[in-house]
Structures are given as structure tokens and as C-alpha cells.
Amino acid sequence: MLVFTLGLTECWRNAIEDYEYQSSPxxxxxxxxxxxHRFHNQTVGEILGDMNIVFERIRRFNPDLKILLTVSPVPxxxxxxxxxxxxxxxxxxxxxxxxxxxxxxxxxxxxYFPSYEMVTGPxxxxxxxxxxxxxxxxxxxxFVMDRFFTAIEHDGRxxxxxxxxxxxxxxxxxxxxxxxQFARL
Numbered sequence: 168m169l170v171f172t173l174g175l176t177e178c179w180r181n182a183i184e185d186y187e188y189q190s191s192p193x194x195x196x197x198x199x200x201x202x203x204h205r206f207h208n209q210t211v212g213e214i215l216g217d218m219n220i221v222f223e224r225i226r227r228f229n230p231d232l233k234i235l236l237t238v239s240p241v242p243x244x245x246x247x248x249x250x251x252x253x254x255x256x257x258x259x260x261x262x263x264x265x266x267x268x269x270x271x272x273x274x275x276x277x278x279y280f281p282s283y284e285m286v287t288g289p290x291x292x293x294x295x296x297x298x299x300x301x302x303x304x305x306x307x308x309x310f311v312m313d314r315f316f317t318a319i320e321h322d323g324r325x326x327x328x329x330x331x332x333x334x335x336x337x338x339x340x341x342x343x344x345x346x347x348q349f350a351r352l
Contacts, residue, residue, distance in 0.1 A: 173240040174262040176209040214266040236267040240286035
């Protein structure tokens, strides 16, 4: 199984030689050239296209390879877009999550594991972030990995299955009840 974590949509491209930089060209090269260095924010469609090429190429070598996608819960701290960093971060993570969900729906050899949701979800109130609100704590990593190894059972379709839970009288009936339960913690 290959676990592939999607992290960013923002990238820089060399407009003259038509390639992408692994990081900002101001880091890779000594001088930023606006004629040469172009900011680009990848779309869901572009990510789907690129990932489908990656899937095809790696499965050529191992046709039985299973791929598990995740989205990084680490927020971006800067953006080259014209938006506030919070808007840019939510856009990036939403695009990546949509692409991961679409890829998992398209391919029987691919699935999605919700580590992003486990760390960032409102029920957890940011408790898995370090005081800098960017780094995921050891407690958060342990929480996600424990669920990962519990969920790594296959359900007959060669897909990762989260363990089923039986409803109890204590299970909330709606989001508001869930929020009320967490407010009492």
C-alpha cells in the first residue's frame, strides 16, 4: 500500500521552460523574475489529471498496489494569492479534499483516510495542534495512527474500512446535540 498525502495547491511555474518548482523560486533561485516565475493555484481538475498519470505510472510497475490518500492537516502560513491566508488555506484544503474524494470514487484500488478531518474537525477543538496552531502534536499523531491501524481492515472491495460503530442511547441525533456534548467536556 502506498499512502500519499496531498498538501498544497499553490505552486510556482517557470513560464519559459514550462516546469514547476518544488518550492518558491525565490528560495530555489537567487532572484525572482516576474517574467519567468508564475504563481499558479492548481484546480481539482488539474490535480485529478496529474494524480491519474501518477497512478497509471506506478501501477505499471505494481498492478496490485493499493493507494491510500490523505490530506495534510498542516495549514499553510503564507500565500502568493490575492486572498487572506485563512481563505487561501481553506481553499487549498477544500480543493485537495475534493480531489482525494473524487480519486477514491473513481478507482477501486484507491481510498481516502480522514486524518485531515480527525485533526481539524470542530469536535476536537484544535486540541491536536501545538501552541503555534500549525504543528500537529504527538498526541494528535498517535490518535490518527491508532485509528489508521484499527481501520486498515479490508471490506472485500480492497478498500480501507473504518470500523463500524453500533448506535447507543448516548449517540447524538444531530450536529447540535454533538456540539452540546463536547461543550460539556
